[in-house]
Amino acid sequence: MGLIEEVLTIELPVGENFRIQRCRYVPKKGEPTKRISVVSGIHGDELEGQYVCFLLGQWLREHPEAIKGTIDIYPAINSLGIDSITRSVPFYDVDLNRTFPGSKNDFLPAQIADGVVDVMRGSDFAIDIHSSNVFLREIPQVRIAKSQEEILVPLANLLNIDFVWVHDAVTVLESTFAHAMNTIGTKTLVVEMGVGMRLGEAYGHQLLDGLLNLMAHEGILDIAPLDVRFPIQSHVGEVAYLNAACPGLFVPAIDHCQIIKQGSVVGHIVSALSGEVLDEVIAPIGGILFTIRAYPIVYEGSLLGRIFGENNEAI
Amino acid sequence: MKRFDIVTLESPNRAAFRIEGFLFGDENSKGPSVAIVGAMSGDHINQLYVASGLVEYLRIKEEEGNIIGRILVIPAVNAYAINMGEKNWPLDKTDLNMMFPGYALGETTQRITSRLFETLKGYDYGIILEGRRDQGMCLPYVKLIQSGYEDLECVKDLGLGFIHYRPHDPIETAMLQYNWQLWETKAFSIVFGKNGAIDQSTSNEVHTAIVRFLSKREMLDTPVFEGRKSNIVDPNRITILKASRAGILISKVQCGAHVQKGETLGKIIDALSGQKLEKIVSPCEGIVTCQYAHPLIFQNSIIFRIASVEHCCHIDSAKSTSD
Numbered sequence: 001m002g003l004i005e006e007v008l009t010i011e012l013p014v015g016e017n018f019r020i021q022r023c024r025y026v027p028k029k030g031e032p033t034k035r036i037s038v039v040s041g042i043h044g045d046e047l048e049g050q051y052v053c054f055l056l057g058q059w060l061r062e063h064p065e066a067i068k069g070t071i072d073i074y075p076a077i078n079s080l081g082i083d084s085i086t087r088s089v090p091f092y093d094v095d096l097n098r099t100f101p102g103s104k105n106d107f108l109p110a111q112i113a114d115g116v117v118d119v120m121r122g123s124d125f126a127i128d129i130h131s132s133n134v135f136l137r138e139i140p141q142v143r144i145a146k147s148q149e150e151i152l153v154p155l156a157n158l159l160n161i162d163f164v165w166v167h168d169a170v171t172v173l174e175s176t177f178a179h180a181m182n183t184i185g186t187k188t189l190v191v192e193m194g195v196g197m198r199l200g201e202a203y204g205h206q207l208l209d210g211l212l213n214l215m216a217h218e219g220i221l222d223i224a225p226l227d228v229r230f231p232i233q234s235h236v237g238e239v240a241y242l243n244a245a246c247p248g249l250f251v252p253a254i255d256h257c258q259i260i261k262q263g264s265v266v267g268h269i270v271s272a273l274s275g276e277v278l279d280e281v282i283a284p285i286g287g288i289l290f291t292i293r294a295y296p297i298v299y300e301g302s303l304l305g306r307i308f309g310e311n312n313e314a315i
Numbered sequence: 316m317k318r319f320d321i322v323t324l325e326s327p328n329r330a331a332f333r334i335e336g337f338l339f340g341d342e343n344s345k346g347p348s349v350a351i352v353g354a355m356s357g358d359h360i361n362q363l364y365v366a367s368g369l370v371e372y373l374r375i376k377e378e379e380g381n382i383i384g385r386i387l388v389i390p391a392v393n394a395y396a397i398n399m400g401e402k403n404w405p406l407d408k409t410d411l412n413m414m415f416p417g418y419a420l421g422e423t424t425q426r427i428t429s430r431l432f433e434t435l436k437g438y439d440y441g442i443i444l445e446g447r448r449d450q451g452m453c454l455p456y457v458k459l460i461q462s463g464y465e466d467l468e469c470v471k472d473l474g475l476g477f478i479h480y481r482p483h484d485p486i487e488t489a490m491l492q493y494n495w496q497l498w499e500t501k502a503f504s505i506v507f508g509k510n511g512a513i514d515q516s517t518s519n520e521v522h523t524a525i526v527r528f529l530s531k532r533e534m535l536d537t538p539v540f541e542g543r544k545s546n547i548v549d550p551n552r553i554t555i556l557k558a559s560r561a562g563i564l565i566s567k568v569q570c571g572a573h574v575q576k577g578e579t580l581g582k583i584i585d586a587l588s589g590q591k592l593e594k595i596v597s598p599c600e601g602i603v604t605c606q607y608a609h610p611l612i613f614q615n616s617i618i619f620r621i622a623s624v625e626h627c628c629h630i631d632s633a634k635s636t637s638d
Contacts, residue, residue: 011561011614014586018613091613093402094448098413098486105555107449108613135407174485243420247327272327297327299406301423 001061002073008115010108018080020116025060025071033219034124035070037186038211042097042128042177044081044088048194049129051204056211069220072123077116085197087133100180117180125155125218126181126188127211134196135295136303137256139288140203141165141231142189145173148182153233156189158217160210160228162257163290163308166235195294232288237310240285244269244298248278252292262286266305269298285309316374317342321389322430324423329395334431336389339373340382340534347534348385349440350500351525352491355412356403357396361508362444365521366390372526376535384534387438392431412445413486415494432494440469440532441495441502442525451617452509453605454570455521457545459503462493466501472531473524474542475505477604477622479550509608546622554599554621558583560592564612568619572603580619583612599623 002023010018026032038056040049053075060067076082080090088095089109102113120126132138141163142156149166156164173179181188191207194200213228215221244250252267254260260283269279283289287309298304322334340346353359353366367390376382393411396403403410409424417429435441447453457470460483470478487493495502505524507517527542529535558564566581568574574597583593601623607616 013561013563013611013613087408092449104615105557105617107451108616111615133407170489243422247325249327297406299326299423300324301421301426302406303422 001064002057002071007074007119008112010111018112020074020077020079020112020119022119023057023073023075025064025067025073027067027069028064030068032070033068035072035122036125036127036215036218036220037072037074037120037123038127038129039074039077039120039177040129041074041076041078041082043095043130043133043196044078044084044086044090045134045196046087046129046131047082047197047199048131048203049191050075050082051199051201052129052207052211055204055208059208059212063221063223066221066223068222069215069218071215071220072120074120077112087196097177098175100175100177101183102180113177113180116177117184120181120186121184123181123186125214126178126186127159127191127214128178128181128188129191129193129207131194131196131198132192132291135293137195137292137294138192139163139257139290140191140193140206141290142191143167144189145179151187152182152189155187155214157231158210158214158228159189159191159231160206160213160226161191161193161231162229164231164233165239166233232308232310234308237287237308238285240283240287240307240309242266242281242284242304242306244281244300244302244304245279247299248272250281250293250296250298250302250304253281254289256289256292258289260286260289260307262309266292281305283307316370316377321434322427324427326395332395332427334389334392334394334427336387336434337370337373339377339386339388340384342385344385346384347440347532348387348438349442349529349532349534350387350435350438351389351442351444352392352435353388353390353444354397354446355392355443355491356410356446356510357393357399357401358510359444359446360397360511361513361518362446363391363397364513365444365507365518365525368518368522369525372522373535376537381536382534383536384529384532385438386529386534387434389431412491413489415489415491416498428491432491435491435495435500436498438500440528441492441500442528443492443495443502443504444521445504445506446508446510447506449617450510450607450609451605452512452514452570452608453506453620454602455505455507455517455524456548456604457503458492458506460487460492460496462496464496464499465503469501469528469532470503471545472542473505473528473545475520475524475545476543478545478547479506480547481550548604548622553604554601554623555617556580556595556598556619556621558593558595558607558612558614558616558618560585561612561614561616562586562592563610564607564618566606566618568603568606570603570606574601574603574621576600586611595619597621 291306605620
């Protein structure tokens with residue numbers, strides 16, 4: 001059984017404390033090899049990571065003899081948000097994942113960010129689990145800034161995910177947890193999977209296998225590496241974005257994670273008022289539909305989906 | 316005065332989203348030009364109030380023939396949020412002032428800011444009326460970030476008491492001021508007030524400062540009083556008083572108060588028992604530039620920011636130092 005600790009507490013105005021809890025697992029004998037932090041709930045409306053934390057905790061309780069490193073599980077960073085269906089930090093309405101590395105001399109969200117970095121400082125690895133948001137459904141993927149490609153892609157390939165997306169980072173991403181931790185030497189992967197406010201049981205088990213595999217490779221668990229899938233690598237193809245051409249109600253025509261052909265119909269934007277079909281959404285390239293819109297109301301520009309197509313391959 | 320739509324966007328069910336602009340002076344004027352941007356967040360009501368007050372003031376001045384430059388005022392960028400008590404874009408909760416310079420083929424809010432930014436490009440000066448991102452209220456100050464293209468000289472024509480002049484945070488590269496500066500507009504922000512409220516005295520001070528700026532920069536032909544000699548403040552060197560306990564905050568002083576070392580500034584009481592938890596005492600002499608403005612306070616929140624003379628410098632002395 002892991003040791004449950006409150007690692008950050010801040011008094012709230014009326015008889016309550018804001019708190020971040022951690023469950024720590026250490027070897028029964030000997031010094032820990034390495035340390036990993038599994039993190040969820042920086043956004044209060046993303047719950048897939050909570051389930052992964054549960055599955056990992058359950059596995060570790062059943063296999064204490066396999067633990068050779070320090071394994072820290074943080075299911076709920078924005079605990080106020082998670083318990084109230086609120087993506088941002090309540091009261092301040094600020095996105096915590098745009099507040100890192102934070103500061104002790106700034107407002108509450110920045111103090112939380114500063115506290116989170118302090119608590120996890122010294123971890124060799126961190127896995128930051130997100131669920132996109134309430135608008136989009138994603139296949140399990142890791143997103144990596146190009147500057148970190150060499151260090152992080154080999155690690156991401158161990159995680160039993162479907163897609164590794166290396167992107168040109170915009171400067172604003174320097175305000176994220178992952179950037180803050182990578183900057184201080186903790187190899188940090190951002191996992192996106194599923195959709196906000198919901199759990200996907202299969203995805204949870206898929207990532208659990210990936211975490212166990214990564215920890216086996218790094219000597220944190222004394223188990224044989226698992227037989228995991230090798231993810232599609234973004235550098236072998238291109239990502240096409242589907243944005244709404246007009247406002248309305250988006251009705252998908254195909255399921256998430258399908259292989260589709262160029263020119264096929266992804267969905268329709270319709271008018272609830274007039275009964276008209278306003279637009280037919282067509283796939284600009286063939287490939288895998290790795291993102292699809294889950295929340296149907298759209299404005300012009302709303303993201304409807306993303307397709308990854310491999311270069312020089314007719315699908 | 317020309318009133319026109321800068322951005323329009325149809326909604327699935329609401330009336331169309333619009334960003335309206337009010338243009339004063341000759342559209343083809345070769346004289347100096349300025350764009351003034353008001354409420355970008357739904358709770359920036361004070362910024363909306365000052366901007367709309369400027370529209371009415373400039374309308375009268377134009378009728379009197381006193382506009383000699385080109386002046387664009389955009390009172391509300393995020394009217395959709397204002398109209399429903401939201402802070403950010405109501406559907407996806409993105410902050411419009413985190414989406415610059417925008418992207419014409421991107422997400423909805425990227426498209427909105429892209430279209431807005433196309434209109435804002437090319438102005439000589441850019442004034443952004445900003446609210447705070449915390450629960451505080453503050454004396455009006457100029458926020459000038461160092462992008463490499465900022466102009467410290469022009470902002471002293473506002474005659475405001477304090478200029479926060481500092482390197483930019485990574486997050487600010489997605490904000491209007493930084494991007495506007497990169498496009499060679501002398502852009503700066505005036506930060507003031509308390510979100511969701513109107514403070515008349517502060518509003519008057521900001522209004523007067525902008526009118527002074529317009530006059531000194533030869534866009535408005537009207538006599539003005541001289542303003543203050545501005546002090547440059549390194550925000551990191553302002554004395555910060557934090558709450559050691561959470562509860563109900565009772566403040567005894569207001570922004571702008573000149574306080575002495577050892578002076579009692581307020582107290583925090585237990586919200587349930589009424590017991591006094593903390594007496595807040597000033598550790599230095601200075602001016603209260605900012606204070607926490609919500610009655611309920613969290614532990615470790617910043618209650619007061621105090622600027623001390625030894626931590627400030629006048630623009631002239633700062634210039635001579637850097638020269």
